[in-house]
Amino acid sequence: MGGSWKIDRERCLRCGACVSVCPADALELTEQGIFWIKERCTFCGICAKMCPAGAIEVKR
Ligand code: SF4
Ligand code: SF4
Numbered sequence: 001m002g003g004s005w006k007i008d009r010e011r012c013l014r015c016g017a018c019v020s021v022c023p024a025d026a027l028e029l030t031e032q033g034i035f036w037i038k039e040r041c042t043f044c045g046i047c048a049k050m051c052p053a054g055a056i057e058v059k060r
Contacts, residue, residue, distance in 0.1 A: 007056050012034060
């Protein structure tokens with residue numbers, strides 16, 4: 001599956017909203033911030049839509 005997923009770590013509030021809404025279980029909240037599991041991502045864009053900080057950009 002093709003696409004790109006990007007996070008702006010300075011904007012991220014570490015609220016965990018993106019982790020909760022990801023239908024593919026492709027995001028984890030770690031001590032370093034959000035960890036993206038590329039192999040699981042379907043590039044649906046839901047995480048970007050739900051992020052209160054506008055910190056995620058998804059393209060497909
Ligand atoms: S929803 Fe946005 S602000 Fe919240 S943890 Fe995810 S990337 Fe960070
Ligand atoms: S684009 Fe969709 S599948 Fe990929 S991390 Fe965001 S919510 Fe999960």
